[in-house]
Amino acid sequence: MFFGYMFVDVMSPLQSLVNTKLGWSPEAFGYYAGAEYMLNVFGFLILAGIILDKMGVRFTGTLSASVMFIGACIKLYAISSLFAGSAFDQWLSSWWVEMPGSAKLAAFGFTIFGCGCEMAGITVSKAIAKWFEGKEMALAMGVEMAIARLGVFAVLSLSPRLADWMGKNDPSVVPPVAFCTVLLLIGLICYVVFTFMDTNLDKQLGASANGEGEEEFKLSDVGGLFKSRLFWIIALLCVLYYSAIFPFQRFGTNMLQCNLHISETQAADLLRWFPIGALCLTPPLGYFLDRVGRGATMLMIGSLLLICCHLIFALALPAFPSQGLALATIIVLGISFSLVPAALWPSVPKVMDSRYLGSAYSLIFWVQNIGLFGIPIIFGAMLEASNQGVTDPTQYDYTNPMLLFAGLGIVALFFAIWLKVLDTRNGYGLDKPNIKSDNDAVRLDGEA
Numbered sequence: 001m002f003f004g005y006m007f008v009d010v011m012s013p014l015q016s017l018v019n020t021k022l023g024w025s026p027e028a029f030g031y032y033a034g035a036e037y038m039l040n041v042f043g044f045l046i047l048a049g050i051i052l053d054k055m056g057v058r059f060t061g062t063l064s065a066s067v068m069f070i071g072a073c074i075k076l077y078a079i080s081s082l083f084a085g086s087a088f089d090q091w092l093s094s095w096w097v098e099m100p101g102s103a104k105l106a107a108f109g110f111t112i113f114g115c116g117c118e119m120a121g122i123t124v125s126k127a128i129a130k131w132f133e134g135k136e137m138a139l140a141m142g143v144e145m146a147i148a149r150l151g152v153f154a155v156l157s158l159s160p161r162l163a164d165w166m167g168k169n170d171p172s173v174v175p176p177v178a179f180c181t182v183l184l185l186i187g188l189i190c191y192v193v194f195t196f197m198d199t200n201l202d203k204q205l206g207a208s209a210n211g212e213g214e215e216e217f218k219l220s221d222v223g224g225l226f227k228s229r230l231f232w233i234i235a236l237l238c239v240l241y242y243s244a245i246f247p248f249q250r251f252g253t254n255m256l257q258c259n260l261h262i263s264e265t266q267a268a269d270l271l272r273w274f275p276i277g278a279l280c281l282t283p284p285l286g287y288f289l290d291r292v293g294r295g296a297t298m299l300m301i302g303s304l305l306l307i308c309c310h311l312i313f314a315l316a317l318p319a320f321p322s323q324g325l326a327l328a329t330i331i332v333l334g335i336s337f338s339l340v341p342a343a344l345w346p347s348v349p350k351v352m353d354s355r356y357l358g359s360a361y362s363l364i365f366w367v368q369n370i371g372l373f374g375i376p377i378i379f380g381a382m383l384e385a386s387n388q389g390v391t392d393p394t395q396y397d398y399t400n401p402m403l404l405f406a407g408l409g410i411v412a413l414f415f416a417i418w419l420k421v422l423d424t425r426n427g428y429g430l431d432k433p434n435i436k437s438d439n440d441a442v443r444l445d446g447e448a
């Protein structure tokens with residue numbers, strides 16, 4: 001997940017370089033950013049849930065790491081000089097001309113990568129929920145997310161510097177993407193080694209080699225989940241919250257650059273404190289949740305902080321372009337980004353029967369992916385519409401698109417409050433600690 005999250009955001013701090021070097025407009029960048037989730041939205045994630053439940057963690061992990069690597073190679077080729085000017089490039093550039101050939105092919109590669117990355121995400125979530133059931137599950141999920149955030153921090157730090165590899169006068173998008181592609185190959189090799197070690201351990205313990213696929217995915221479970229009000233509240237909270245987080249990560253560098261009139265590297269250096277805040281706080285919050293609880297309350301506070309931060313970015317930062325204000329807001333956003341994920345993902349096994357868990361995670365990811373796919377496109381289009389005639393990518397006005405993020409936060413807060421009210425009324429146990437032998441939480445199959 002560390003290398004995967006690095007690859008996801010490798011181009012995020014390079015938006016203006018991509019604009020000048022590859023000719024991608026903000027709208028094209030938005031389409032590219034949303035492409036990560038496209039096939040997932042059109043059903044791949046549901047298939048991934050089936051594969052996970054049928055084939056188990058070892059197979060699905062190896063498959064997802066391979067798919068991520070293949071997608072990365074396609075994207076690397078798309079932005080390289082091998083592709084630029086080729087007959088394939090000319091053909092791809094000849095239709096839907098707003099989207100250059102390199103952007104189309106990179107978006108295709110990112111789509112393939114996104115299938116692998118989300119498949120890896122549900123594999124990891126299910127494995128942790130199973131391995132740590134009744135134990136330090138929130139802490140384990142918190143540590144996993146912290147490692148992923150460390151990847152984002154690392155890439156925001158490295159990417160602009162790697163882009164200057166050949167000298168500041170001739171920056172290029174290729175070195176950072178090539179570097180992260182190699183890391184994905186290393187990740188794939190590591191996972192293959194893990195599967196051999198895990199199989200050997202099973203043999204030593206005398207466990208059945210196929211013992212991991214015992215929780216069969218049933219299509220009827222999907223129907224059951226879709227009919228559940230609780231599922232929809234969690235899924236909608238998830239999609240609204242994350243749609244104001246991950247797309248922000250992608251556009252944030254340029255937003256800071258435009259508002260603060262600083263270089264791309266300086267802006268990325270500011271933004272990298274966002275995942276660092278989440279990195280430091282998510283594991284302790286998971287520890288707190290395991291022992292004390294308050295998950296539903298954390299979801300509400302996290303959503304409220306999100307709204308405040310995006311309102312500051314939209315309205316206060318353009319009026320008071322201070323790096324101190326930007327940094328403080330980024331750190332508070334990092335706190336929000338710890339509270340919500342730390343509470344959200346461990347809440348799922350609390351309210352959904354373990355028989356549904358693989359499908360529940362894949363369906364929540366699926367609903368979430370619809371937002372992660374659509375919002376960057378809408379954001380890019382709003383940015384373009386708000387900046388008609390602006391040709392310098394460091395001079396964009398980000399007010400309206402940032403208000404979109406704040407609006408998403410307001411609706412997310414509504415769902416967080418609703419969840420808290422239902423939890424208080426029906427006793428799902430969301431505010432209770434995870435470590436508990438006789439959890440009296442009401443699960444979905446007990447929901448009226």
Ligand SMILES: C[C@H](NC(=O)[C@@H](N)CCCCN)C(=O)O
Pocket residue numbers: 005008117118121145148242246341345365368
């Ligand atoms: C655990 C959670 N992951 C997700 O929500 C993923 N579906 C989306 C990851 C986006 C990067 N590909 C998280 O990271 O908090």
